[in-house]
Amino acid sequence: MFRIVLISLYDMGTHGHRCLSSALKHHGFEVHNVYFGDKVIQDVPQTSEKELLSFDHLVQQLRPNLVGLSVTSLFSHPLAANLSSRIKSFSDAPIIFGGPHPTIVPRFCLEEANIDYVCIGEGEESVVELCKGLSSGKKADDIPGIMTKESRSYLQRNPPQVLDRLPFQDIANEHKYLILSDGSVIEGEPALRGTFYNTKCSRGCPFRCSYCSAAYLRSLCESGKFYRKRSVQNVIAELRRYLEMNPNCSAMGFWDDNFPFDLPWVEEFSSQYKRFIHLPFHIWAHPKTINDRLMGALKSAGLKSVISGVESASDRTRKEIFLRPESREDILKADLVLSKYGIEKTYDFITDHPWENQTELKDTFELLTKLKRPFKINMHNLFLFPNTDLARRAIEEGRMTEKEMIENIISNVPS
Ligand code: SF4
Numbered sequence: 001m002f003r004i005v006l007i008s009l010y011d012m013g014t015h016g017h018r019c020l021s022s023a024l025k026h027h028g029f030e031v032h033n034v035y036f037g038d039k040v041i042q043d044v045p046q047t048s049e050k051e052l053l054s055f056d057h058l059v060q061q062l063r064p065n066l067v068g069l070s071v072t073s074l075f076s077h078p079l080a081a082n083l084s085s086r087i088k089s090f091s092d093a094p095i096i097f098g099g100p101h102p103t104i105v106p107r108f109c110l111e112e113a114n115i116d117y118v119c120i121g122e123g124e125e126s127v128v129e130l131c132k133g134l135s136s137g138k139k140a141d142d143i144p145g146i147m148t149k150e151s152r153s154y155l156q157r158n159p160p161q162v163l164d165r166l167p168f169q170d171i172a173n174e175h176k177y178l179i180l181s182d183g184s185v186i187e188g189e190p191a192l193r194g195t196f197y198n199t200k201c202s203r204g205c206p207f208r209c210s211y212c213s214a215a216y217l218r219s220l221c222e223s224g225k226f227y228r229k230r231s232v233q234n235v236i237a238e239l240r241r242y243l244e245m246n247p248n249c250s251a252m253g254f255w256d257d258n259f260p261f262d263l264p265w266v267e268e269f270s271s272q273y274k275r276f277i278h279l280p281f282h283i284w285a286h287p288k289t290i291n292d293r294l295m296g297a298l299k300s301a302g303l304k305s306v307i308s309g310v311e312s313a314s315d316r317t318r319k320e321i322f323l324r325p326e327s328r329e330d331i332l333k334a335d336l337v338l339s340k341y342g343i344e345k346t347y348d349f350i351t352d353h354p355w356e357n358q359t360e361l362k363d364t365f366e367l368l369t370k371l372k373r374p375f376k377i378n379m380h381n382l383f384l385f386p387n388t389d390l391a392r393r394a395i396e397e398g399r400m401t402e403k404e405m406i407e408n409i410i411s412n413v414p415s
Pocket residue numbers: 205206207208209212213214215257258286309
């Protein structure tokens with residue numbers, strides 16, 4: 001049977017990887033899932049030789065016909081490139097990169113890593129088609145959504161439009177391997193050992209922030225919708241299935257780019273979640289989508305915490321530089337609503353970039369004094385990712401070349 005090894009890098013909670021695994025299994029392929037590392041990449045000082053040797057040994061044993069690496073951002077690129085070279089030294093299996101990073105810079109990946117294919121966008125349909133082709137000896141030149149090393153071009157493919165038709169993410173113990181930093185390998189699904197379950201109710205994002213790859217991914221969607229939601233029944237069925245497999249689960253995380261915010265959907269979700277799941281849960285939400293009725297409904301269902309992007313106190317920076325629609329008043333109103341319902345708050349801010357002056361930066365710190373305590377903050381440096389609107393602007397204004405952006409990000413990750 002055609003055997004695929006899917007690898008995620010320092011991302012045990014990976015949703016995209018597990019969805020792809022499910023889609024491939026659904027079409028009869030044998031899929032093995034390797035979770036490289038049990039931390040997040042920014043917390044790993046250096047990949048250990050023991051981890052790498054265990055990785056080589058495991059992949060050799062699995063004897064794949066195709067290897068897929070999930071590369072979520074440029075931060076993971078050096079490790080993904082290193083692992084690809086190692087695989088090529090002992091295996092003839094073709095290698096494909098998938099995820100947001102290769103989608104944004106596919107040619108860079110094909111030039112800088114020893115790989116054969118890049119999957120552009122959501123991979124369920126493209127990678128299944130690729131595997132069907134490879135397993136019957138066909139070439140992959142004209143599969144929409146797949147760029148090959150030879151062609152360096154690809155045909156567009158819209159993302160799946162009806163999410164309820166896709167199988168649930170792959171949560172099963174069979175053919176799962178977690179490689180730890182001491183080189184040991186734990187067999188079984190990591191998501192079944194913890195007490196926290198991650199999933200998504202939607203794909204895509206309705207907003208278009210200039211620094212975010214979501215806006216670029218939207219531009220790849222030629223027709224059809226970029227922002228898509230699952231039905232409430234479909235989400236609840238997935239959660240119930242998980243609870244049957246792991247009764248120790250004590251909380252859920254919905255890591256949609258933004259949790260769905262249309263009131264009928266949220267009210268139905270809240271009522272079903274309260275009835276069948278009834279566990280604390282955590283979401284990301286844009287300040288524009290935080291209002292009294294939505295948060296009241298979600299709180300009654302168990303909403304415990306919200307992470308929300310404030311990014312800057314300056315209306316000019318948010319509107320003109322970051323292309324975000326919310327005003328300072330929207331942020332303060334959202335903050336009051338979250339406090340009213342006792343929902344834990346974490347706010348993201350972006351500092352350290354050339355488009356904001358000292359006064360605007362001071363405004364950001366002044367805004368912090370206006371938000372109701374308690375709250376947590378995450379301060380982020382602005383990394384410019386190629387092909388985002390802000391990266392293009394930086395290039396036009398002569399601030400940075402694309403090469404410098406890539407080097408800047410790669411120099412910030414462990415080798
Ligand atoms: S709201 Fe978040 S996910 Fe959506 S475009 Fe902005 S930064 Fe990206």
